[in-house]
Amino acid sequence: MGGRVFFEDLEAGAKERFGRYEVTRDEVVEFAGKYDPHPFHLSDEEAAKTHFGRISASGWHTCSMMMAMFVEHLQERQEASIGGVGIDELRWLKPVHPGDVLSLETEIVAKRRSRSKPGIGSVWTRMVTYNQNGEAVLSMTAIGLFALRDPDAPVDEA
Amino acid sequence: MGGRVFFEDLEAGAKERFGRYEVTRDEVVEFAGKYDPHPFHLSDEEAAKTHFGRISASGWHTCSMMMAMFVEHLQERQEASIGGVGIDELRWLKPVHPGDVLSLETEIVAKRRSRSKPGIGSVWTRMVTYNQNGEAVLSMTAIGLFALRDPDAPVDEA
Numbered sequence: 475m476g477g478r479v480f481f482e483d484l485e486a487g488a489k490e491r492f493g494r495y496e497v498t499r500d501e502v503v504e505f506a507g508k509y510d511p512h513p514f515h516l517s518d519e520e521a522a523k524t525h526f527g528r529i530s531a532s533g534w535h536t537c538s539m540m541m542a543m544f545v546e547h548l549q550e551r552q553e554a555s556i557g558g559v560g561i562d563e564l565r566w567l568k569p570v571h572p573g574d575v576l577s578l579e580t581e582i583v584a585k586r587r588s589r590s591k592p593g594i595g596s597v598w599t600r601m602v603t604y605n606q607n608g609e610a611v612l613s614m615t616a617i618g619l620f621a622l623r624d625p626d627a628p629v630d631e632a
Numbered sequence: 633m634g635g636r637v638f639f640e641d642l643e644a645g646a647k648e649r650f651g652r653y654e655v656t657r658d659e660v661v662e663f664a665g666k667y668d669p670h671p672f673h674l675s676d677e678e679a680a681k682t683h684f685g686r687i688s689a690s691g692w693h694t695c696s697m698m699m700a701m702f703v704e705h706l707q708e709r710q711e712a713s714i715g716g717v718g719i720d721e722l723r724w725l726k727p728v729h730p731g732d733v734l735s736l737e738t739e740i741v742a743k744r745r746s747r748s749k750p751g752i753g754s755v756w757t758r759m760v761t762y763n764q765n766g767e768a769v770l771s772m773t774a775i776g777l778f779a780l781r782d783p784d785a786p787v788d789e790a
Contacts, residue, residue, distance in 0.1 A: 509696040510703055512713065524714060533716050534696045538667040541692050545668055555670065556682060558691050560723035566716055 479553040480623035481585065481595035489581045493543030497531060499572035505535040530569035536576075536612050537564070540603045543578045554621035559596060564614040568605070575606040583615065593625030637711040638781035639743065639753035647739045651701030655689060657730035663693040688727035694734075694770050695722070698761045701736045712779035717754060722772040726763070733764040741773065751783030 506515035510532035513520035521529045531539075548555045570576070584598040597620055603612040664673035668690035671678035679687045689697075706713045728734070742756040755778055761770040 505696075509700045511707070512703060512715075514715075526715070532699070534692065534699050537695065538663075538692045541690070542667045545670060549669070557670075557672075557684070558724055560721070561719065562721060563718070564720070564722060565718035 477552070478623075479551050481554065481587070481597070481620040482623050484553075484582055484585055484597055484620065486582050486584055489579065490547070491577065491579045492547050493576065493578040495539045495543055495576040497539065497570055497572055497574045497576065499529065502529060502531045502535065502572050505538070506532045510534055526569050528571060530571050533566040533612075536566065536570045536603065537614075539570075539576055540578055540601065540612060543576070543603075544580070544601065547578075547580075554623075555618060556594065556621050557619045559617040559619060561617070562615045564612075566612055568609055568611045570605065570611050574611075576611070577604050578602070579604065587622070587629055589629055592627075592629050593622050594619050595622060596620075635710070636781075637709050639712065639745070639755070639778040640781050642711075642740055642743055642755055642778065644740050644742055647737065648705070649735065649737045650705050651734065651736040653697045653701055653734040655697065655728055655730055655732045655734065657687065660687060660689045660693065660730050663696070664690045668692055684727050686729060688729050691724040691770075694724065694728045694761065695772075697728075697734055698736060698759065698770060701734070701761075702738070702759065705736075712781075713776060714752065714779050715777045717775040717777060719775070720773045722770075724770055726767055726769045728763065728769050732769075734769070735762050736760070737762065745780070745787055747787055750785075750787050751780050753778050753780060 503516055514524045514526045515530060515532050518529045521527060579602045581600045582597060583600050585595055587595040597618050599616045601614050601616055602610050605611050661674055672682045672684045673688060673690050676687045679685060737760045739758045740755060741758050743753055745753040755776050757774045759772050759774055760768050763769050
């Protein structure tokens with residue numbers, strides 16, 4: 475096909491599996507120190523006192539690592555992503571530890587063209603992040619905005 | 633009252649307003665470069681071509697800045713926060729730009745003690761992040777876990 479991927483090219487039901495993100499201790503501690511300084515995200519000693527057992531990434535850090543994999547994929551495919559509306563049903567399913575290697579599975583579950591801004595459409599994507607053992611660690615449904623290739627097409631046909 | 637704030641001390645309906653986070657251009661660009669390198673998060677020139685108009689923070693960065701204010705507050709109050717389950721209905725309502733000053737409003741909307749782990753309870757908190765103009769920029773309902781002061785109390789009475 476070649477060329478950019480627009481709203482019209484995204485199909486409900488389409489699944490993809492991609493990404494590789496190595497979680498490092500330095501990054502876990504740096505992120506948590508700035509944004510989520512719970513003691514169990516900062517040291518193994520404190521984490522050992524909790525159900526985490528050993529140091530684990532902030533849940534927001536896991537979201538951010540997922541986003542890094544997702545945006546890399548969007549950019550490789552030259553997808554016309556123009557922003558995010560929000561997230562539904564975000565769940566942190568298992569702790570993420572230094573040494574884990576994350577990957578991502580996405581499935582487009584729905585799409586709808588905007589009626590007020592006909593050059594834009596919303597796409598609902600189910601996103602599940604896995605660790606190297608195939609365990610799901612984070613799941614959510616993201617609502618993203620994509621540009622249309624043909625903004626002038628009648629809305630009912632999109 | 634003094635002392636730690638446990639699950640038993642959190643009351644549905646309780647509202648709080650707190651926090652101050654100054655958004656800087658360096659931090660916006662650094663976060664986006666690592667985790668969300670859409671061009672409109674990295675340069676004013678690229679953002680001017682989009683509905684953002686000028687450089688704006690990654691939505692995940694805004695979540696992370698919100699979390700920084702929330703954890704600071706939890707720690708000042710010595711709340712017995714032991715982790716997060718997930719987030720419902722996260723919405724990025726308005727762009728966040730360098731120079732903005734964020735604050736946070738929280739309301740406890742529900743709480744429920746765990747039946748399988750009686751020393752732990754879930755707390756649903758509605759969280760709205762505002763900018764310096766009083767505009768809501770991010771809203772969500774967070775599901776957090778808190779420790780009980782008295783894990784041995786009968787579950788039905790909690």
